[in-house]
Amino acid sequence: MTRLVLSGLSKRYGATAALDAVSLAVERGSRVAIVGPSGSGKTTLLRVVAGFEAPDAGTVVLDGQVLADGPAIAPAHRRRIGFVAQDGALFPHLDVAGNLGFGLERDEPDRARRLRELIDLVELDPAMLSRKPHELSGGQQQRVALARALARKPALMLLDEPFSALDTGLRESVRESVTRVLAKAGVTTIMVTHDQGEALSFADQLAVMRGGRLVQAGRPYEVYWRPVDIETALLLGNAVVLDATIEAVGVSCVLGRLAAETGGRSGRARIMLRPEQFRLSLAGPGPQAVIEDIDFRGGQCAVTLLMVRDGAETRFTAHVPSMDLPELGSAVFVSVNGAALLLGRTG
Amino acid sequence: MPALPLRRQRNLAGRTMLLLAGGAALCALLPLGFIGWIAIETGWQTALALIWRPRVGELLANTLLLEICTLPPAILLALALAWLTERSDMPGASFLSWLTVAPLAVPAFVQSYAWVSLFPRFHGLPAAALVSVLAYLPFLYLPVAAQMRRLDPELEHAAASLGQSPARIVLRVVLPQLRLAVCGGGLLVGLHLLAEYGLYAMIRFDTFTTAIIDQFQSSYNGPAANMLAGVLVLSCAGLIGLEWLLRGHARYARIGSGAPRPAPRRKLGRWRLPALALPLALASLGLGVPALTLSRWLMAGGDASWQQGALAAAMATTLGYAAAGALAAVAAALPMAWLSVRAPSRATRFLESCHSYPGALPGVVVALALVTVTVRIALPLYQTVATVVLAYVLMLLPRALVGLRAGIAQVPIELERAAASLGRNPARTLLAVTLPLAAPGIAAAMALVAMGVATELTATLLLAPNGTRTLATEFWALTSELDYAKAAPYAVLMILLSLPMTALLHAQARKTLNA
Numbered sequence: 001m002t003r004l005v006l007s008g009l010s011k012r013y014g015a016t017a018a019l020d021a022v023s024l025a026v027e028r029g030s031r032v033a034i035v036g037p038s039g040s041g042k043t044t045l046l047r048v049v050a051g052f053e054a055p056d057a058g059t060v061v062l063d064g065q066v067l068a069d070g071p072a073i074a075p076a077h078r079r080r081i082g083f084v085a086q087d088g089a090l091f092p093h094l095d096v097a098g099n100l101g102f103g104l105e106r107d108e109p110d111r112a113r114r115l116r117e118l119i120d121l122v123e124l125d126p127a128m129l130s131r132k133p134h135e136l137s138g139g140q141q142q143r144v145a146l147a148r149a150l151a152r153k154p155a156l157m158l159l160d161e162p163f164s165a166l167d168t169g170l171r172e173s174v175r176e177s178v179t180r181v182l183a184k185a186g187v188t189t190i191m192v193t194h195d196q197g198e199a200l201s202f203a204d205q206l207a208v209m210r211g212g213r214l215v216q217a218g219r220p221y222e223v224y225w226r227p228v229d230i231e232t233a234l235l236l237g238n239a240v241v242l243d244a245t246i247e248a249v250g251v252s253c254v255l256g257r258l259a260a261e262t263g264g265r266s267g268r269a270r271i272m273l274r275p276e277q278f279r280l281s282l283a284g285p286g287p288q289a290v291i292e293d294i295d296f297r298g299g300q301c302a303v304t305l306l307m308v309r310d311g312a313e314t315r316f317t318a319h320v321p322s323m324d325l326p327e328l329g330s331a332v333f334v335s336v337n338g339a340a341l342l343l344g345r346t347g
Numbered sequence: 348m349p350a351l352p353l354r355r356q357r358n359l360a361g362r363t364m365l366l367l368a369g370g371a372a373l374c375a376l377l378p379l380g381f382i383g384w385i386a387i388e389t390g391w392q393t394a395l396a397l398i399w400r401p402r403v404g405e406l407l408a409n410t411l412l413l414e415i416c417t418l419p420p421a422i423l424l425a426l427a428l429a430w431l432t433e434r435s436d437m438p439g440a441s442f443l444s445w446l447t448v449a450p451l452a453v454p455a456f457v458q459s460y461a462w463v464s465l466f467p468r469f470h471g472l473p474a475a476a477l478v479s480v481l482a483y484l485p486f487l488y489l490p491v492a493a494q495m496r497r498l499d500p501e502l503e504h505a506a507a508s509l510g511q512s513p514a515r516i517v518l519r520v521v522l523p524q525l526r527l528a529v530c531g532g533g534l535l536v537g538l539h540l541l542a543e544y545g546l547y548a549m550i551r552f553d554t555f556t557t558a559i560i561d562q563f564q565s566s567y568n569g570p571a572a573n574m575l576a577g578v579l580v581l582s583c584a585g586l587i588g589l590e591w592l593l594r595g596h597a598r599y600a601r602i603g604s605g606a607p608r609p610a611p612r613r614k615l616g617r618w619r620l621p622a623l624a625l626p627l628a629l630a631s632l633g634l635g636v637p638a639l640t641l642s643r644w645l646m647a648g649g650d651a652s653w654q655q656g657a658l659a660a661a662m663a664t665t666l667g668y669a670a671a672g673a674l675a676a677v678a679a680a681l682p683m684a685w686l687s688v689r690a691p692s693r694a695t696r697f698l699e700s701c702h703s704y705p706g707a708l709p710g711v712v713v714a715l716a717l718v719t720v721t722v723r724i725a726l727p728l729y730q731t732v733a734t735v736v737l738a739y740v741l742m743l744l745p746r747a748l749v750g751l752r753a754g755i756a757q758v759p760i761e762l763e764r765a766a767a768s769l770g771r772n773p774a775r776t777l778l779a780v781t782l783p784l785a786a787p788g789i790a791a792a793m794a795l796v797a798m799g800v801a802t803e804l805t806a807t808l809l810l811a812p813n814g815t816r817t818l819a820t821e822f823w824a825l826t827s828e829l830d831y832a833k834a835a836p837y838a839v840l841m842i843l844l845s846l847p848m849t850a851l852l853h854a855q856a857r858k859t860l861n862a
């Protein structure tokens with residue numbers, strides 16, 4: 001059963017179209033990550049779903065309940081949608097217990113037990129209940145904000161770059177703990193993030209936004225390997241783009257013949273490969289290239305290769321395991337794992 | 348779950364606020380309209396005849412001399428004191444910082460009363476400049492000290508590592524960063540010098556403001572007073588323009604993340620104790636002299652001076668006016684403060700400058716404007732409580748606005764949204780989140796306005812209904828009759844009323860640093 005359905009959402013601020021006909025369906029209990037460059041409308045989308053902002057057009061339907069139909073909207077406080085902002089937005093005048101209990105009914109039985117449960121849920125020390133927000137670290141604040149939103153057992157949870165204020169080390173552990181909590185609670189979640197790794201590992205469904213439009217949505221694997229265009233590809237990782245000629249089966253390019261779904265197209269086209277598709281060997285198969293530069297990154301290396309064919313130089317980067325790496329300046333054979341992706345004529 | 352009702356958001360709050368702020372801005376434009384109107388009404392010929400007089404030249408010279416003799420020494424003293432209290436290891440630095448700010452609690456005309464009654468022949472420019480420096484130094488010291496504390500020591504370290512000598516570091520790194528604070532504080536002091544009446548009248552030094560009030564009191568609302576007011580407003584505008592030029596357009600912001608480390612304090616070595624001489628000397632002049640005079644007169648007057656029935660009545664009247672002024676000013680500034688925090692745009696910035704500019708207008712101009720308007724258009728309002736309170740509102744609107752803005756900024760919209768997403772409706776959000784967080788700022792704004800009203804003299808003299816006696820006007824009447832002993836208790840009460848404001852301003856200046 002589908003839980004949240006957004007259709008044709010549009011929202012303008014003056015001349016900027018912050019949202020442009022965005023449609024998305026989110027399954028019950030699933031986790032959606034929204035990625036996109038800065039200013040692409042991610043926050044606006046969450047604000048519209050949460051009810052802080054009215055769309056100019058389009059509908060928001062949660063479990064059959066219409067929450068927004070154009071500018072007519074249901075009030076935010078009656079939607080049962082949790083929201084965690086970038087900095088947590090904890091109430092500075094209330095302690096942790098006050099923050100956690102803010103959304104509970106006044107006459108909630110077993111309030112103390114509920115608070116204990118919540119603080120346990122986000123793996124914090126119950127002694128923190130009497131602390132003020134400014135006495136917590138950034139990661140602790142974020143977890144309190146999450147617990148506060150979960151206290152009301154929301155039907156949908158919205159997270160707007162919840163980890164971006166944390167530094168890298170902390171970020172990973174908080175993210176893991178938050179993912180665990182959300183899975184345990186089984187809440188449908190939409191998270192906005194700038195971090196591709198975060199998006200790919202967190203999501204059941206990945207949505208890519210650009211210029212207010214939702215350009216692609218699908219399983220992370222699908223979006224990573226079959227992006228609709230080169231911008232989407234680059235948002236999620238590095239890519240190598242080459243000119244190629246479409247053959248009866250597959251394509252041919254400087255790297256030789258590669259498998260590809262041509263979809264009945266013919267003539268010339270541009271293809272995209274991920275840097276980790278390349279294999280380097282001293283013995284072949286594949287055409288030869290010279291190692292121009294090696295950027296050591298621990299387990300993996302980014303190797304810049306130079307290939308000269310018919311007098312034309314082609315430079316590209318491969319990500320390969322750093323063990324048994326050939327020397328800088330040596331010639332290696334380059335082969336390609338898997339298929340190349342044909343980019344659209346405009347891409 | 349029952350179906351939720353769908354409603355269009357009509358942003359009623361925003362529109363109402365815009366309407367109210369527009370109304371307040373219109374009221375605030377009244378004095379400006381008055382100036383424009385008298386300029387047009389008087390006509391070139393008459394205006395020129397009234398302005399092109401030796402008397403006006405004399406006043407202009409006096410005003411210029413006063414600014415020149417007061418501002419540079421005040422700036423140098425503020426820099427020295429700020430450096431000593433914020434960046435050196437002078438003993439008791441934080442106490443001395445309080446001591447430097449404390450003269451704010453002594454109204455300027457009380458300060459000059461203290462000097463005149465101690466040295467009856469203390470008159471003219473030197474006296475005016477000395478008392479002005481003592482009375483207004485805190486206005487420069489506060490922002491300069493605040494900025495001094497905020498300076499990022501890393502910049503100085505960076506300059507040192509680039510081979511700059513300590514003297515050149517002060518010149519090329521430290522002073523430029525203090526420029527905004529010096530210019531802002533200097534402008535404030537300069538405007539006070541133009542606007543102050545009591546201080547200079549008491550010390551018999553003629554400025555535009557004293558001349559306007561003399562003129563007004565001798566011949567009522569003649570065009571002569573209005574023309575002088577016009578020249579006074581032009582002087583204010585000139586000062587603002589000068590500050591704008593000197594301030595430059597650079598913004599000094601810290602680049603990079605994280606809170607700056609507190610700057611290390613410079614070791615004074617054997618100068619540690621001698622350095623105390625400067626703050627202590629200023630404190631003994633700015634606080635010691637009023638304390639000495641007041642205690643002398645209080646002793647001379649004995650118990651009798653406290654038992655005047657008029658004293659209690661004046662106190663009650665003052666408190667009443669202060670409360671009314673504070674409530675009215677805060678109510679008038681609230682919509683604007685809300686808009687400028689929550690919905691900043693070009694339109695709201697324009698409205699905001701309409702709210703802020705009266706802060707640069709001398710009280711006497713605001714008062715003259717209201718006199719003229721009430722006499723010509725709404726005579727029943729002439730010399731009524733309503734008009735006085737309106738004058739207070741206009742004069743203190745900027746002060747209320749600044750305080751309210753700070754209060755409302757304590758409640759970022761994200762917090763209200765968080766409350767909504769946690770199921771609180773707008774009314775309960777207001778009660779549970781917005782009010783508790785904004786209340787301290789609102790209360791502080793009210794207190795600042797109330798205390799401004801409590802020591803206001805000029806507009807009260809010109810506008811209050813006949814027979815109204817506030818602490819300030821009663822003090823003024825008594826000192827005019829040279830009854831210094833009877834006046835002393837009034838001065839003491841005004842100082843006591845101003846103390847909380849002084850503490851508040853000092854605390855605010857410190858707090859902005861931690862923010």
Ligand SMILES: Nc1ncnc2c1ncn2[C@@H]1O[C@H](COP(=O)(O)OP(=O)(O)OP(=O)(O)O)[C@@H](O)[C@H]1O
Binds near residue numbers: 036040044
């Ligand atoms: N309240 C507003 N008033 C005017 N324009 C706005 C407002 N909120 C957003 N915008 C504009 O709408 C566009 C989308 O903004 P939004 O905040 O949704 O982007 P975002 O994808 O969240 O960006 P980021 O990754 O930087 O957070 C931007 O061009 C932004 O300038």
Ligand SMILES: [Mg+2]
Binds near residue numbers: 042043044
């Ligand atoms: Mg955003």
